[in-house]
Structure formats: structure tokens, C-alpha cells
Amino acid sequence: MIKQLYQDWIKGIWRNNPVFVQLLGMCPTLAVTTSLINGIAMGCATCFVLVASSLMVSVIRRLIPGEVRIAGFTIIIATFVTVAELFLAANFPLLSKTLGPYVPLIIVNCIILGRAEAFASKHSPIRALADSFGMGVGFTLSLVLLGSIRELFATGGIIGTRILPASFENWVVMIMPAGAFLTLGFLIGLFNMIESKLKSHKVTMSQGHMTQVKNS
Amino acid sequence: MKKTLHMVAVLxxxxxxxxxxxxRMEEYAAPRIEAHRREAVEASIYAIFPKGKSYKVLELGGREIFEVFGSSRSPIGYAFTGKGKGYQDDIVVMIGLYPALTRLAGIEILRSVETPGLGGEIVKPFFKNQFQNLSASEPIRYIVGRAPASDSEIQAITGATVTSRSLVRILNGEIEAVAKLLRQK
Amino acid sequence: MTHIILIFIAAAVTNNFVLAYFLGVCPFLGVSKRIESAFGMGLATTFVMCVAAILTWLIYHFLLIPFNLLFLRNVTFILVIASAVQVVEMFLKKFNPVLYRALGIYLPLITTNCAILGLALFMVMRQYNFFESVAFAVGGGVGFTFALTVMAGIREELEMADVPASLKGAGITLITAGLLALIFMGFAGIIAT
Structure with missing residues (x-):
């Protein structure tokens, strides 16, 4: 049982990463990753909505008739997003202003509706919790990665502290939309490259193991 | 029929x-959000008028004008916001006028999404300070290529002509409108 | 009048929804493989955008504001959009079944297209009046269609090119989008006056 839950959780981080593998939730990923902090904030907000709505969808999954399930999911998601938006505006006004209109846009973040439809509506609450939390963490990690890279090259440092030498000329384009697209494109390419290397490594390992077994 | 009823009921x-x-969430959040908004406005007013201690809100001609007071009874200046399109998106600026309405006390940028390192520099002190004590009797002009010669000229930011021009345009429009309202008062 | 035209041009070109605001990137990546389907998707989205803009503007100004229900904005907007998409779907199925079949699964997906909800939110944030909102919606849709079609044209050519394996698909598409965004940056500031 624990093993199953662990599997549900871990797949959202690498193997089924919502951004790099499933290519979902691109809008906020590109829009708010102008810095590490913004990436974390958006990731946490999305994770909250993801977990809360998946949990709720799973709990009431037997009560919603099939025809209106998308409408029902949407109401649930929109409500949690508004809760998150109001909470952010009330307690973190600066972040709220920076993230701006992209917080309500979490409603149409395909990850949330996607997980609700594909997993939460078909599994128990505890498994839905593990799955959605894994996806949320995976999403946040990708945002953090993208945000740090963009901030590093655009301002020379992260979280306000300068890391690169003073002689480095800031790549302002990284903070602009063009930089977002380019960085994400290259990151996906890198991700795919690592994935294929891992896969071919596994194949040669198992092939080696098989020849060993044959020879013994 | 029963199915439709069920669907409608669930929704x-x-x-x-x-x-x-x-x-319930709105009841929790609304007062806090309003408090933050007011703090931001106040911070910008007192940044322009460091000697300011309190302010009164005047409603003139459909806009909010802040009458700023120091330690004495007479106002030390007026503050009001201006908004307009910059290079990327809207720029929102708080403008301060001295009571004679002939000189600017200064500006504070409330909102700007201009290009970082170029138009984004308008929030830096070196640029904002140019507006302190600038003449408001005639339209402000931005200067490129040489130093400002008169006291209604400011230096534009190299590589950010559009932002500089937009900001000056916003300022001129707002100052003229508000000065007229205040003179009529 | 010029003001309205400027809003239209801004939404279509200088502040292009996809390349400047990142709205509608999912269909931008998903449906931009063939020019015909890209163009069709763009048109359908533009139509939904206009319908959604009108409906959300009316609801915002005649329902949410008068009754002090601004916090219900998100929920009402997304429900209006979902219903609008449903209606457009039924309309297309009846009057243009060819386009309906061509768009397939992508038609209901317009609901989750951030461009539609984003359009409604921006329009409310900028406090556009009715005609400004319509201009904004049409401009945004035209810009979206333009970006989608250009991307489709480029991708059709890219299929013959020698793209490194790891960049095939999403990787090279995003990089192309980045270059397109760089190009569109050149338009910014033209409408500052």
C-alpha cells in the first residue's frame, strides 16, 4: 500500500513530470518564472489547488453524474483558485501583484483538470492525494528550475544575491517572453536527452545481465 | 427526467x-487587501513629501487628490496618481505638486512593467530625483543627446526613449488636469 | 475610434496573446502542426473569444459590480466560457460538420485555453468599455490565429529539417516560438502615442 502510494507520488516528479513530459500548464510556467521566488509562489499556489481539488473530486466521485463531471470539477477548481487568490492578495500583496492575472489562470491550468479527470475521479482519496501532491511538487520543481535559470542570466544572481562575476553582461532577454520560450525549449531538450540516456543505459544493463545469466 | 433532476441538484x-x-473567504480577505492598497499609496505620498505627516483626500472632478500636511495647518503639497500606456504596458505614477502649483515635488512609480535595465530604470532614484523641483508651469520635455538646459527638461534614459516619452506624456496630461481642478477650488 | 483600432492592433501584434502574454500556449504547441487545422482552430477560438468577451463583460458590469459580487468573478467567468464553448460546439456540429470533425477533440479544449479566460481577466483589469472589449477580443483572436498559423507553416518546413532527437517536437517548437517572440518584440512601443 505504501509502495503504491510512493509510486503514485514519485511519478509526478520525473517520469510523468507535468511540464517536461506531459507538456501541460505551459502558460503559468512561462509567464511567472521571471525569478526563483515567483516560481516557488506559483508552484505552491498551483500545488494547493491541485491537491485540494483532487481530494475533493475523489471524495465525491461516486456522487457526481458522468455528464456534468467536467462542470462540477470546474466549479470546485475555480473555487479553490479564488480562495488561493484572495489569500495571496491578503497576505502577500507584493507577490500577488507580481503574479497578477496568472493566479486566476490556474483554473485553466490543464494539469488540474487533467489529474481530476484522469486519476482523482477514479481512485481513492488517499491515492488521489499522493498523485496530486507528486504532480504539484514536480510542477513546482520545474518552475523553480526555470525561474532560477532565467533570473540567474537576466540579473546575474538569484533571490537578489549576485552570483555571476561583475563582468557578466546581463542577458535581459531571459526575463522577456522570448527568453522564457527559449529556456523551456532547451530544458525540454535536455530532459529528453537525459531520459533517453537513462533508458539506453537500462537496456544495456539488462542485456548484460541476460548474457551473464546465459553464460553461467 | 430523474437523471436530469439529479444532475441539476448536484450542480x-x-x-x-x-x-x-x-x-467567507472574501470577508476574511477584503479588509486586508484594502489595507495593503492604502499602505502602498501612503508610502508613495510620504516618499514624495518626506516632511508629510498626514493627508486629506479631496474628491475633485471625479478623481482623488491627496492634500498633504506637515506640522503646520497649511498643506505642503498635493499628490495624485496618473496612468497611461508605456512601452510594455500601463505605467502608474504618483505625482507630487507644491502648493503654488508651479513646481513638482517629485514622482513615485507605482506600477511599471517596462524592460528591466532600460525602461525599468525609471524607478531608480537617479531618474526620479530629476523631477524634484521641476517646473510645472510649462510642459515637461525629455531631452536626448545633451544635458537638460532649463528647469522643465529632464534627461531621458538611453535606450528607453519610448518609456521616457510615455512617462513625460502621462505627467504633462495629469499635471495640467489636476492643476486646473485645484485652481478652481 | 482610433483608440479602438489601437487596442485591436495592440492585442493582435505588439502585445500578441501568445508571444507576449503566454496565453494559449497549449493549443499553440498542440495544434500547430498543419496550417489548415491551425487556421481553423484560430478562427474557432477567435469566435469563442468574442462571444465570451461580450458575455463576461455584460455579467461583470450588470451582475457582479452592482451586487458587490466581484469575488465570484472567476467562477462565473469560467462557467460562462464553458457554456459558450458548448454552444459553439453544437452550432458547428449543425452548420459546419466538416470543420467540427476537423477540430475534433480540440474544440472542447478551447474551454481550458488560457487565452479566453485571460482575455476576460485582462479586459476587466484594464476596465475596458464594451466596444474596447470587443476590439480587444477580436484583436487577440486575430493575433492568436496569426501566431498559430505562422508556427504551423514553420513546423511543416521543420519536418524536413534535421532536428536533434532530444529537441524534436516540443523542444524545437518552443525554441521557434522564442525566436518569433523576439521578432514580435520589435513591434513594441509603436503605439505608445
């Missing part, structure tokens, strides 16, 4: 729960 229940939770 209505969800709708009610959603509405109720949002009402």
Missing part, C-alpha cells in the same frame, strides 16, 4: 457550497 449543491466558501 446546485456544488454551486451553493462554492458560493458560501467564497463569501
Amino acid at each position: 446546485m449543491v456544488l454551486g451553493f457550497i462554492s458560493g458560501f466558501s467564497l463569501v
Whole structure:
């Protein structure tokens, strides 16, 4: 049982990463990753909505008739997003202003509706919790990665502290939309490259193991 | 028929729960959000008028003008916001005028999404300070290529002509409108 | 009048929804493989955008504001959009079944297209009046269609090119989008006056 839950959780981080593998939730990923902090904030907000709505969808999954399930999911998601938006505006006004209109846009973040439809509506609450939390963490990690890279090259440092030498000329384009697209494109390419290397490594390992077994 | 009724009922229940939770959340959040907004406005007013201690809100001609007071009874200046399109998106600026309405006390940028390192530099002191004590009797002009010669000229930011021009345009429009309102008062 | 035209041009070109605001990137990546389907998707989205803009503007100004229900904005907007998409779907199925079949699964997906909800939110944030909102919606849709079609044209050519394996698909598409965004940056500031 624990093993199953662990599997549900871990797949959202690498193997089924919502951004790099499933290519979902691109809008906020590109829009708010102008810095590490913004990436974390958006990731946490999305994770909250993801977990809360998946949990709720799973709990009431037997009560919603099939025809209106998308409408029902949407109401649930929109409500949690508004809760998150109001909470952010009330307690973190600066972040709220920076993230701006992209917080309500979490409603149409395909990850949330996607997980609700594909997993939460078909599994128990505890498994839905593990799955959605894994996806949320995976999403946040990708945002953090993208945000740090963009901030590093655009301002020379992260979280306000300068890391690169003073002689480095800031790549302002990284903070602009063009930089977002380019960085994400290259990151996906890198991700795919690592994935294929891992896969071919596994194949040669198992092939080696098989020849060993044959020879013994 | 029964199925349709069931569907409608489920959606209505969800709708009610959603509405109720949002009402409660709004009650929690609204006062805090308003407080933050007012803090931001106040911070910008007192940044322009460091000697300011209090302000009164005047409603003139459909806009909010802040009458700023120091330690004495007479106002030390007026502050009001201006908004307009910059290079990327809207720029929102708080403008300060001295009571004679002939000189600017200064500006504070409330909102700007201009290009970082170029138009984004308008929030830096070196640029904002140019507006302190600038003449408001004639339209402000931005200068490129040489140093400002008169006291209604400011130096534009190299590589950010559009932002500089937009900001000056916003300032001129707002100052003229507000000065007229205040003179009529 | 010029003001309205400027809003239209801004939404279509200088502040292009996809390349400047990142709205509608999912269909931008998903449906931009063939020019015909890209163009069709763009048109359908533009139509939904206009319908959604009108409906959300009316609801915002005649329902949410008068009754002090601004916090219900998100929920009402997304429900209006979902219903609008449903209606457009039924309309297309009846009057243009060819386009309906061509768009397939992508038609209901317009609901989750951030461009539609984003359009409604921006329009409310900028406090556009009715005609400004319509201009904004049409401009945004035209810009979206333009970006989608250009991307489709480029991708059709890219299929013959020698793209590194790891960049095939999403990787090279995003990089192309980045270059397109750089190009569109050149338009910014033209409408500052």
C-alpha cells in the first residue's frame, strides 16, 4: 500500500513530470518564472489547488453524474483558485501583484483538470492525494528550475544575491517572453536527452545481465 | 427526467457550497487587501513629501487628490496618481505638486512593467530625483543627446526613449488636469 | 475610434496573446502542426473569444459590480466560457460538420485555453468599455490565429529539417516560438502615442 502510494507520488516528479513530459500548464510556467521566488509562489499556489481539488473530486466521485463531471470539477477548481487568490492578495500583496492575472489562470491550468479527470475521479482519496501532491511538487520543481535559470542570466544572481562575476553582461532577454520560450525549449531538450540516456543505459544493463545469466 | 433532476441538484449543491466558501473567504480577505492598497499609496505620498505627516483626500472632478500636511495647518503639497500606456504596458505614477502649483515635488512609480535595465530604470532614484523641483508651469520635455538646459527638461534614459516619452506624456496630461481642478477650488 | 483600432492592433501584434502574454500556449504547441487545422482552430477560438468577451463583460458590469459580487468573478467567468464553448460546439456540429470533425477533440479544449479566460481577466483589469472589449477580443483572436498559423507553416518546413532527437517536437517548437517572440518584440512601443 505504501509502495503504491510512493509510486503514485514519485511519478509526478520525473517520469510523468507535468511540464517536461506531459507538456501541460505551459502558460503559468512561462509567464511567472521571471525569478526563483515567483516560481516557488506559483508552484505552491498551483500545488494547493491541485491537491485540494483532487481530494475533493475523489471524495465525491461516486456522487457526481458522468455528464456534468467536467462542470462540477470546474466549479470546485475555480473555487479553490479564488480562495488561493484572495489569500495571496491578503497576505502577500507584493507577490500577488507580481503574479497578477496568472493566479486566476490556474483554473485553466490543464494539469488540474487533467489529474481530476484522469486519476482523482477514479481512485481513492488517499491515492488521489499522493498523485496530486507528486504532480504539484514536480510542477513546482520545474518552475523553480526555470525561474532560477532565467533570473540567474537576466540579473546575474538569484533571490537578489549576485552570483555571476561583475563582468557578466546581463542577458535581459531571459526575463522577456522570448527568453522564457527559449529556456523551456532547451530544458525540454535536455530532459529528453537525459531520459533517453537513462533508458539506453537500462537496456544495456539488462542485456548484460541476460548474457551473464546465459553464460553461467 | 430523474437523471436530469439529479444532475441539476448536484450542480446546485456544488454551486451553493462554492458560493458560501467564497463569501467567507472574501470577508476574511477584503479588509486586508484594502489595507495593503492604502499602505502602498501612503508610502508613495510620504516618499514624495518626506516632511508629510498626514493627508486629506479631496474628491475633485471625479478623481482623488491627496492634500498633504506637515506640522503646520497649511498643506505642503498635493499628490495624485496618473496612468497611461508605456512601452510594455500601463505605467502608474504618483505625482507630487507644491502648493503654488508651479513646481513638482517629485514622482513615485507605482506600477511599471517596462524592460528591466532600460525602461525599468525609471524607478531608480537617479531618474526620479530629476523631477524634484521641476517646473510645472510649462510642459515637461525629455531631452536626448545633451544635458537638460532649463528647469522643465529632464534627461531621458538611453535606450528607453519610448518609456521616457510615455512617462513625460502621462505627467504633462495629469499635471495640467489636476492643476486646473485645484485652481478652481 | 482610433483608440479602438489601437487596442485591436495592440492585442493582435505588439502585445500578441501568445508571444507576449503566454496565453494559449497549449493549443499553440498542440495544434500547430498543419496550417489548415491551425487556421481553423484560430478562427474557432477567435469566435469563442468574442462571444465570451461580450458575455463576461455584460455579467461583470450588470451582475457582479452592482451586487458587490466581484469575488465570484472567476467562477462565473469560467462557467460562462464553458457554456459558450458548448454552444459553439453544437452550432458547428449543425452548420459546419466538416470543420467540427476537423477540430475534433480540440474544440472542447478551447474551454481550458488560457487565452479566453485571460482575455476576460485582462479586459476587466484594464476596465475596458464594451466596444474596447470587443476590439480587444477580436484583436487577440486575430493575433492568436496569426501566431498559430505562422508556427504551423514553420513546423511543416521543420519536418524536413534535421532536428536533434532530444529537441524534436516540443523542444524545437518552443525554441521557434522564442525566436518569433523576439521578432514580435520589435513591434513594441509603436503605439505608445
